[in-house]
Amino acid sequence: MHAAQILVNAVVLGCLYACIAIGFSLVWGVLNVINLIHGSFIVLGAYLAFGLYNALHISPWYSIAVAAPLFFVLGYLLQRLLLNRVITAPVLVTLTMTFGLDLILNNAMIYFFKADYRKLTLTPSLGSVSIFDVVVPVDRLIATVSALALTGLLYLLLRRSRVGRAIVAVRLDRDAAVLMGVDVKSIYAIAFGLGAALAGCAGVLMALIFPISPLTSSGYLGKAFVVCVLGGLGSVSGALAGGLLLALVEGIGSTFFGPAHATTLSFILLIVFLILRPQGLLGRKGFE
Amino acid sequence: MTKSNIALLVLLAVVASLPLFGGAYALRLGTIACMYAIMALSWNVVGGFAGYPSFATAAFFGFGAYTAGVLLNKGLPLWLCVVIAAVTALLIAAVLGAALLRLRGHYFAIASLSLVEVLRELVNNATDLTGGGMGLNIPLGSGSGVLAEAMFFFYAMWILLLLTVLMVMAVAGSKLGFGLACIRQNETASSMVGLNTTLYKSIAFGLSACFVSAAGGVYAAWVHYIDPSDVFDILYSVKPIVMALMGGLGSPLGVACGAFLYLGLEEVVWRNYIQIHTGVLGLIIVLLLLFLPHGLISLRPANLWRRVKHV
Amino acid sequence: MSEILRLENVSRHFSGLQALRDVTLTVNRGEVLGLIGPNGAGKTTLVNTICGVTPANSGKITFDGKDITRIKTYQAARLGLSRTFQIVQPFAEFTALDNVAAAALFSQPGQSLKMAREQAMAHLVYVGLELQANHPAATLTLAMRKRLELAKALAMKPKLLFLDEVNAGLNSAEVERATKLIHELAASGITIVMIEHLMKVVLNVCTRIAVLHNGALIADGAPREVIENPAVVEAYLGQQYAKRNVARG
Structure with missing residues (x-):
């Protein structure tokens, strides 16, 4: 495989990785909670797309419009009813809490959907485009563009909207935001809802490309970890940078060492970054 | 010796008398109980005493299982394999700890979680040595009969538990334990009074890995077959935390009780709800954190009374 | 000089x-x-x-x-070299005595916890906190905590x-x-x-x-x-x- 193809693959995959990580990064940044349900939310989103397509022939691009509000409500309620009760507790407690919730959701998915791998196959297939020797399947291309669009939407929301500014304010300085009259608990719930919505949408896009199974959730979660740490917590651009770097490292790594070592490499990179540059490539304090 | 330490030793003695009352099933449960208690007590050294939310338990458990498994296949005796697993884990964890424990809070949690992933993937890919994803068969022992073997592994695990308990008691009553408590409360102030925090945290991390790795070694020999997704299961990292939270962070007696109680719950759930047992486990975790965040220790009569008055 | x-x-x-x-x-x-x-x-x-x-x-x-x-x-x-902090930094769950004992214990080689506690008591008496020796540091008033800081600093010789x-x-x-x-x-x-x-x-x-x-x-x-x-x-x-x-x- 030549360099141009590796690079193009990395860019395509990198945008998807960024999309996987962005909701996770938002929740971590704003709520200071590592949301271990994130991976299962993504898988649930993928099942939603799979179900809608197979039962009602709703194409995945429209499924995004269904997934976003549905997951937002799910996340919002989860935060309001459960997580807000332990949000001030030490790291250990919030982390274990989201782990417990993840066990429940993941087990429920295995129970209802079984653990087998399924694949959403578009009929007719969209084929692929090739420029010179570089080949990209069209469904992958569409997923990438949608992922970028979602990321851009979040950026605009945080930059331009009133609620977005409130989220950034809470992230920067919780206490000051309270003094300015921001209802922190409700901002937490909105941020968590947004994180869930982004996960659900990411799941819909993943369904276009990867096989679907509850067993894949920890893989997605792992990617979200790595992207956040590489890119730096707290920025949309950081997630993009992290996603691209991860995809590039995996691409180059699997070319030289074989695909089996790509994951190992990415986690070693994660640990190295944590130790040497915990703020990541583009880390800073505000979430924009 | 404090009252709670004596109580803990009594509890251990009671566990040791288990073979008098039960057959193979009881021995199997007893072995797992000892293994869980080793994990929870070990985790408590770094998570409870020093206050670092480590998710590395599964990494060291798997490390020990594979170290012993590979060495057993080379024909070394079990005790030697377990000692080697323990000592190498101690050293590796101490070195890793010096680097990883510079991170705090979430960053440390994620780094320790990643350690599990890295080791699992390494084992998965080192097919020549470990059999990779196909798993590793471990030669059967003497062939001295099922019950005798069950007895042997129960006492092997029990002795490891005894050693763990003695280690934890020694740490809790020593300068090391005092220093870890300082680090938990205020790390900056600790170094200001002359405490070498890096050294202390490294020792704590090493000790918390050592016996878990040994237990992994005994486990591998006991079950005769291991594979990466079994022994590097992230649940092995989370269960000790749940046990410690159940019993009450920091108190060795509480943590050991938490481990036994947890096993009891797990067994009941496993038998009755095999299909949804992880979901039920999740539910237990959520309820525990919501309603009993300080563990069973907060249920002491005096505290209950205070709570009643409060209401 | x-x-x-x-x-x-x-x-x-x-x-x-x-x-x-x-x-x-x-x-x-x-x-x-x-x-x-x-x-x-x-x-x-x-x-x-x-x-x-x-x-x-x-x-x-x-x-x-x-x-x-x-x-x-x-x-x-x-x-x-020892210091007190502008914003006091006690070990909040420890008693006043153990706060000072920690300073005595870790700043000098070859100390045992028992010796450190004995020395700590002397320093608490010196700054006038002997009555609070067994109170958790978190319960002391600001003025007391400042004196506790001083006792800690002194315990480091x-x-x-x-x-x-x-x-x-x-x-x-x-x-x-x-x-x-x-x-x-x-x-x-x-x-x-x-x-x-x-x-x-x-x-x-x-x-x-x-x-x-x-x-x-x-x-x-x-x-x-x-x-x-x-x-x-x-x-x-x-x-x-x-x-x-x-x-x-």
Whole structure:
């Protein structure tokens, strides 16, 4: 495989990785909670797309419009009813809490959907485009563009909207935001809802490309970890940078060492970054 | 010796008398109980005493299982394999700890979680040595009969538990334990009074890995077959935390009780709800954190009374 | 008088903000040096830099004949550099006794926990906290916590003691009590560097004063001399006030 193809693959995959990580990064940044349900939310989103397509022939691009509000409500309620009760507790407690919730959701998915791998196959297939020797399947291309669009939407929301500014304010300085009259608990719930919505949408896009199974959730979660740490917590651009770097490292790594070592490499990179540059490539304090 | 330490030793003695009352099933449960208690007590050294939310338990458990498994296949005796697993884990964890424990809070949690992933993937890919994803068969022992073997592994695990308990008691009553408590409360102030925090945290991390790795070694020999997704299961990292939270962070007696109680719950759930047992486990975790965040220790009569008055 | 601490051209910056600029300063054995300056002048940073919390970016620091520029915090503590914090830093769950015992235990080699607790009690008596010895540090009043900080610092058998605003937030009776303690400490031969905003206390206690402004040392000398130095007055009260004062004077 030549360099141009590796690079193009990395860019395509990198945008998807960024999309996987962005909701996770938002929740971590704003709520200071590592949301271990994130991976299962993504898988649930993928099942939603799979179900809608197979039962009602709703194409995945429209499924995004269904997934976003549905997951937002799910996340919002989860935060309001459960997580807000332990949000001030030490790291250990919030982390274990989201782990417990993840066990429940993941087990429920295995129970209802079984653990087998399924694949959403578009009929007719969209084929692929090739420029010179570089080949990209069209469904992958569409997923990438949608992922970028979602990321851009979040950026605009945080930059331009009133609620977005409130989220950034809470992230920067919780206490000051309270003094300015921001209802922190409700901002937490909105941020968590947004994180869930982004996960659900990411799941819909993943369904276009990867096989679907509850067993894949920890893989997605792992990617979200790595992207956040590489890119730096707290920025949309950081997630993009992290996603691209991860995809590039995996691409180059699997070319030289074989695909089996790509994951190992990415986690070693994660640990190295944590130790040497915990703020990541583009880390800073505000979430924009 | 404090009252709670004596109580803990009594509890251990009671566990040791288990073979008098039960057959193979009881021995199997007893072995797992000892293994869980080793994990929870070990985790408590770094998570409870020093206050670092480590998710590395599964990494060291798997490390020990594979170290012993590979060495057993080379024909070394079990005790030697377990000692080697323990000592190498101690050293590796101490070195890793010096680097990883510079991170705090979430960053440390994620780094320790990643350690599990890295080791699992390494084992998965080192097919020549470990059999990779196909798993590793471990030669059967003497062939001295099922019950005798069950007895042997129960006492092997029990002795490891005894050693763990003695280690934890020694740490809790020593300068090391005092220093870890300082680090938990205020790390900056600790170094200001002359405490070498890096050294202390490294020792704590090493000790918390050592016996878990040994237990992994005994486990591998006991079950005769291991594979990466079994022994590097992230649940092995989370269960000790749940046990410690159940019993009450920091108190060795509480943590050991938490481990036994947890096993009891797990067994009941496993038998009755095999299909949804992880979901039920999740539910237990959520309820525990919501309603009993300080563990069973907060249920002491005096505290209950205070709570009643409060209401 | 022999010198115990020497700073040569010490600088420290925090991503763009120059907190210390080429500070050159010596501290002599047995003196009480007052370190003053407006808020944000770099006083606490200077102490942090000497103690290894935020190491110097350039320059050299010598303590008791040893180069300690790159020293770690815990090593500085063991050499006999001890300090109190502007914002008190107790071990909140520990009793007052164990707080002080921790300081005695870790700052000196070969201590046992039992010995450390015995010494700690003596220090608590010295600062007048013996009745609170078994109270958790979190339950003490601010004034008590400040004295606890002092007991911790003393338990480390300091050669050089930094007092970072020990009087901030205290009422006048408490200030008087603290001042008396500082006098006693100085009399016992400990070298003291104190950061202090209350001029009354500075003039009462210090034998020499150094003034920091925007991270640079702008004056260093006998107390009276320094506070009449126009540059110091200007730093504190602004240029206009200084000019007016000079015109009048």
